[in-house]
Amino acid sequence: MLELKNISKNFKDFVLKDVSFKVNEGDYFVLLGESGAGKSVILEIIAGLIKADEGAIYLKNINITHQKIQDRKIGLLFQDYALFPHLSVYENIAYPLKNTHLSASEKKTIISGLAIEMSISGILGRKPVTLSGGEQQRVALARILALKPEILLLDEPMSSLDIQLKIDLRSLLRKLNQQGLTIIHITHDFEETFTLAKNVGIIQKGRIMQIGTVEEVFKNPKSPFVASLRGVKNxxxxxxxxxxxxxxxxxxxxxxxxxxxxxxxxxxxxxxxxxxxxxxxxxxxxxxxxxxxxxxxxxxxxxxxxxxxxxxxxxxxxxxxxxxxxxxxxxxxxxxxxxxxxxxxxxxxxxx
Amino acid sequence: MKKQINIRNLVFALLGGLVLLFIVGPLAGLFLSTTPNTLFETLTDKEVYHSIWLTLFTAMAATLFFSIAAIPFAYLLARKNFPFKKIVLGIIDLPIVIPHTAAGIAILGVISRDSMLGRWAETVGISFIGNPLGIAIAMAFVSIPFLINSARDGFASVPERLEKAALNLGASPIQVFFTISLPLAWRNIISGMIMMFARGMSEFGAVVIVAYYPMITPVLIWERFGAYGIKYAQPVAILFIAVTLLVFIGLRLLSKEKQTDH
CATH class of the missing domain: 2.40.50.100 (RNA polymerase II/Efflux pump adaptor protein, barrel-sandwich hybrid domain)
Incomplete structure (x- = not known):
């Protein structure tokens, strides 16, 4: 469904080199790596926010490397959620529906449905600044789902949540994936990887070190980095x-x-x-x-x-x-x- | 240690008081030197009334008209890097630093009947000289840096991630500008527009060269002073100060209400 071919990007102090991987339709792909390994850059390249210097990206066999961000239909959940502070929760979720030909009542139905699914029906009239971190995340997720994305990209979604919210989010993401949504999730946490991933990519210093199922990658670590995730062999x-x-x-x-x-x-x-x-x-x-x-x-x-x-x-x-x-x-x-x-x-x- | 800080604060407060007195003193003197009767007479003076109206109108028109180009330009300056950007930023600040009579001469050179623009305008029946249009151009020339700089600061303070998020959600760049960047930079833009309006209203040097007539209030004050002396200029000055204060307080209140709406 999504394929990255030899993506490279040079920054002043960081190089992303020859990144290639495939994500199949309905997959839950976790890109695991330490902070600064280049995970977020890859997500932003897929979403089109950063242009790669070399390589190509294919979505459903169509080359989208030079496609405009707004035409890609790839939803990115930013780590800080990036909610629009001047708009209410309702208006935030309605934002991706602006360019659709849906009637006002159809839009309302979609937003209400998403609000129920994300358990945010009671806060639709509030401004983002008044929401807790967990609520903000669910609003951001509802906003992306309103876009009906081909793929959902998650940038360290668990990093600022407490334990209960992590458990809730895990089951929500699992449910979305089971409903057929393809997800690419980046994290530095291998527990998140175990609990969610169908397939895993290991990234270190801007290079993909290994790709496979969770079992394949951790049972046969092909790099000292994977092996260094202590105890995960058992x-x-x-x-x-x-x-x-x-x-x-x-x-x-x-x-x-x-x-x-x-x-x-x-x-x-x-x-x-x-x-x-x-x-x-x-x-x-x-x-x-x-x-x-x-x-x-x-x-x-x-x-x-x-x-x-x-x-x-x-x-x-x-x-x-x-x-x-x-x-x-x-x-x-x-x-x-x-x-x-x-x-x-x-x-x-x-x-x- | 505590005592030292108190002495320091006392000295600073005294110095501050002197600065305030320096500002308030002449203004208070101006108000005290005029009787209510004279003020009332000036208020009914048609020439004064017309000049105040003309000043407010031309300054507002200049601000609104030039905003159309200045605001998108400010966005570009905040978001993009391009060759010679520093030189462009320096050019924007030029009207603030050059003498305003010199600015007036420069503008006159461009819009006079002998210039290309003046000749072209003349063919479609517009004359900049001695016309509110010329006054508005002179006002805009000296005041536009205030709007551009303030709007640029406003746009720069909008997190780029929000714009990227909007693009990611399917909005076109122009939609992102109108739905995200502009509303979030609105506070600075309004503040810049008020500053531009204020600066335009109080302009004398550039305007007097481009258009002595019709007379805006700063020119009228100058004329009354030159022809009849200080006693005749004072009531006009008081009225003009009062009107500008009222307008600014009104605009500030309006823009504050707008901000709390968000």
Whole structure:
């Protein structure tokens, strides 16, 4: 649906180099990278706010590289929302409808529908300055949806929201995506990536380092940057289930493997993640508070910056991080049998 | 330490008081030196009445007419960089720094019957000399920098992201200008228009060279002073000051109401 081919842009102190990727219709594509990696520049190039020096952009196989911003129908949710301060919430949402041939009553119906969907019906008469951050964001989103965009571009949409608003926005974005809206979302937060992305692009210093599904990218990191997202190697698709009368819950990884965990999420499909530093390796089963204990065979030992990474097979590949001292003391070698333990509180569940 | 600051403030306040006295003193003297009777007589003097009306009308017409070009130009200056921009900005400020009689001579050179523009105007039956049109041109020449500079500051203070957001939402550049940039810069534009109007109204040097007749009030005050002396010039001056104050207070109030509407 959208394809970027070798997009390059030179700034005084920053270079975007040969950025290429494809986003299919209905995809939820997350571009993950640190601050200053060039994520926002890519979004602005797609939206047409910045002109690329080289390369081409195709939308539905049509070259839109030199198309005017106003003709692209690509909605961009700015990080600061960019609401028009002199217009009411209603007038803000009505703004993209100015150039349509809709009658006043049709416009009103569209705006009312969007207001209900975004839960902002009660604030349509207010000016943006009187709204909270969450309300402003929903107004900005309603305004973009009034445009009926081909693609929705989100510039760090979670960055200034509190936890509850993040959860609300996540489910709203998921719903919009399920309704068929193609979304490109940029973030520096890998938890956002897990919970929302179908496909991920990793960007570092103006270059795309890797592209693929969430599993592909994090299980086979092709750059030290991806690998440096500590602990993210241990994540698995899982189904969260409650156990009668117990606070502790179960994440079913496969027929023969499940982890015990603490989670406030509803039962359902998702991913679990355990940081490698939260996993203990021992010669025999420990008498400890750890609820998850597995006998495992060491598959591989990889020296890392702060010790050794021990990769074991417990039905899935799992990595633990140990200090060089512990590594020597336990005399760990590939093929040796060992015990892997981690607490229920170390297992994080992210709902799909 | 606290005492030192108090002394400093006291000295500064005294100096401020002297400056205020410097402004208010002559004006108060002017008002006190004229009796209500003389004022009333001046008020019914048709020549005075007409000149005040002509001054207000020409200054307002000059401001409104030149705004049509000055406001979009100010937007360009705020948003775009182009070669020799600094020189252009310097040219805009020229009318403020050059002597106004010299400005009058310069304008006269362009609009007199001997000039190309004057000859062309003459063929369609317009004469700039001795005509309110000429007065308006002279007023605009010396006062337009106030509007351009204020409007430029106004446009520069509108976040460019809002304009980009509007484009992203499907608006054309001209729609963005009228629906986003102009309403958000309105405060500065109105303030610039009031300044231009005020400066135009009080202009004497450039106008007197272009058009002695019909007489605007600053020229009338000058003529009364030259022909009859200070006693005859004072009541006209008082009336003109009163009218300008009323107009400015009115305009300021109007523009404030407009701002609170938003």
């Amino acid at each position: 994540f698995y698709p899982a189904e969260l289930t409650s156990m009668a009368g117990m606070e502790i819950r179960k994440a079913i990884i496969s027929k023969d493997l499940s982890f015990l965990l603490l989670s406030g999420m509803e039962d359902g499909q998702g991913h679990v993640m355990i940081r490698d530093r939260d996993i203990s390796v021992s010669a025999k089963k420990l008498d400890s508070s750890a609820s998850n204990n597995f006998e495992a065979e060491i598959m591989e030992i990889i020296p890392s910056r702060f010790g050794m990474e021990i990769c074991c097979d417990i039905g899935v590949r799992i990595s633990a991080s140990v200090s060089r001292e512990s590594f020597k003391e336990l005399d760990l070698t590939a093929g040796k049998s060992t015990w892997i333990s981690f607490k229920a509180s170390s297992v994080k569940f992210y709902k799909n």
